[in-house]
Amino acid sequence: MRRCLTALLFVLLAAGAVAAQTARVGREFELKAGQVVTLDGGRLRIRFARVASDSRCPADVECVWAGNAEVLFEVGGSRWKGKKALGLNTNASPERPGEARYGRYTLKLTGLAPQTRSTRKIAPGEYTATLLVSKE
Numbered sequence: 001m002r003r004c005l006t007a008l009l010f011v012l013l014a015a016g017a018v019a020a021q022t023a024r025v026g027r028e029f030e031l032k033a034g035q036v037v038t039l040d041g042g043r044l045r046i047r048f049a050r051v052a053s054d055s056r057c058p059a060d061v062e063c064v065w066a067g068n069a070e071v072l073f074e075v076g077g078s079r080w081k082g083k084k085a086l087g088l089n090t091n092a093s094p095e096r097p098g099e100a101r102y103g104r105y106t107l108k109l110t111g112l113a114p115q116t117r118s119t120r121k122i123a124p125g126e127y128t129a130t131l132l133v134s135k136e
Helices: 002-016
Strands: 029-032 036-039 044-054 069-076 084-089 099-102 105-113 128-135
Touching (some): 044 105, 044 128, 069 105
Antiparallel strands (some): 036 044, 099 105
16 A cells, blocks of 8 residues: 555656656747756757846836846756856847857747736746747
């Protein structure tokens, strides 16, 4: 009986594990905080590490400046070979890039949800980034 319970617990824990999703090069996709995506037959892996800063103008406030959020990603090849950290920004400028290259790939941050509100703090796990990956 104890073995059955242990096996059942193992299966339940394994079922709750987050598997890497797949996406296609050249198409936008969403990635939740902490989630991993593989592209191009597993040749590219991207993990949404965290939002380093979020000063975007809240949706319920009028601002002079739109603000910016910096999103950190870990990018690597199969089995995370050549892993590199990349920071992409929602309000891109020469000092704060909204896209970056990794090998033959270009990663572009096209969105970040949810939108900020003056009355509510966003928890780190609530973020979803929208990315577009193109290949040279």
